[in-house]
Amino acid sequence: MDATDFALVTACQAGLPLKPRPYHAIAEQLGLAPEDVMARINAMLESGVIRRIGVVPNHYALGYTANGMTVWDVVDEKVDELGEQIGQLSFVSHCYRRPRRPPLWPYNLFAMVHAKTRAQAQAYADQIAAILGEACRQSDILYSSRMLKKTGLRIGD
Amino acid sequence: MSDSVRKLTTSHETRPRIGEGQIAAQQETLPNEIDRRLINAFQGGFPICERPFQVAASALNLDEETLIARIDALLKAGVLTRFGPLFNAERMGGVNILAAMSLPQSEFEQVVKLVNLQPEIAHNYRREHALNLWFVGAAETPEKVEAAFAHIESVTGYPVYRFPKQHEFFVELKLEA
Missing domain, CATH: 1.10.10 (Arc Repressor Mutant, subunit A)
Incomplete structure (x- = not known):
């Protein structure tokens, strides 16, 4: 560039x-x-500098009020292979491997799921759990209860 | 990143945002049938040509003027948060880092105000967990993000737990309107 x-x-x-x-x-x-x-x-x-060009909807305005950050403690040897599979699920918007922060935070795989109800989000999480199988030791879903700030990209000094 | 690139404050700052608590009040601005088609068709693939709205409109059986007006209205209503290119900050040498804090309710709002005041903080959400505040720091260098996090820590006295991405798995989400 x-x-x-x-x-x-x-x-x-x-x-x-x-x-x-x-x-x-x-x-x-x-x-x-x-x-x-x-x-x-x-x-x-x-x-890939531009991911895509188009409209970016506000999840909440489209009725996607159950936005869950699903987090998983997956054995290190399998997390990359399994993460690729989770990223391909249609309802997952972001999927990352991140560091654990024990003892507060044992999770190393993050997958955002977007649903209109918490029951649906839970069903999505169940699908992820089924793929992860015994490689996952524990998990949680963190729902966003308030959007406090959301801005587009800002560059400069 | 080039020094010649100067900071630009986006107009989104002043746009109304819709959170869970405001959904009921926003029912009347929910998208109509045309809007749904537009949102479902153009979360990507908006044309790059002289008259892109005309090309996009014809794919939706609309005219150019109507399409422009609908996008404008949806932005103003907060149904869309953005229209245009979605940039990958990392590919421009930028970074964004997820972080979280664990805050007592009594100090929550005060810390949110401080966090939101930092220009490096792009997204900020309350989540239901012991770690109840989650935000993303974005800047052109990791040092700038780190400085923002360190500032928040020094003013509030609470730790900012960093969760930098170690691997990004490919995704292709589209929200159905």
Whole structure:
């Protein structure tokens, strides 16, 4: 990524302009050719700098009020192989291996599940538990009871 | 990250946000049939071309003007938190680190205010656990995130437990509207 790419990221991080020619509007703002802007955005999408382009819904507004962070204590030898399988479940939005913080926190696998009811979230957790089998020693679900802050990406100093 | 990239405060700061407690009051802003189609079709794959709204609208049997107006309305209502490219901070040399705190109820709100004031804190949720506050620190260097966490620790006197990701497993979630 070069300085022009970073300028593009800064220009887009609050979102795309809601104008008929949004990429042209950004190009004009930055003094670039629209073709250059579109080519760079395409390249960032290809390389994974941009995950995707589109709408980002608020889970709560769509009725997904049971947003559970499921956490699992999985034996170290199996956690990566099993984590790949958990990430592929349609209802999992994020899946990470993270460090344990014993004794307070024995869990090393995190998978966010999104459901409209806690019963449904529990059913999803049960599906994960079935995949993990005996490799999982203990688990928990932490529900978010309040969204206290959510901002888009911010870069800069 | 380049020094020429300056901080930009997103307009999302002032947008209404919808939490569990406010769901009932927000019923009237829940998406209509057009909105559902739009949300289900364009959580990714928004076109990159001269008239992307026109291309996207025709896939939904809408016109360009209507699509732009609906996205605008959904952003203002807080049904959408964002519209546009979703960046992967790590791929730009940035970092984001999950962290948690265990707070007594009597000091909870005060600590939340302090945490939210740090520009490096991107997400912050209350969760039902002994670790009852979970947030994400995001910045262009790990040192900046660490400085924000250390500041929170020194002001509050409570430890910030860091949970940096050690491995990210591939996911492809789409929320059905």
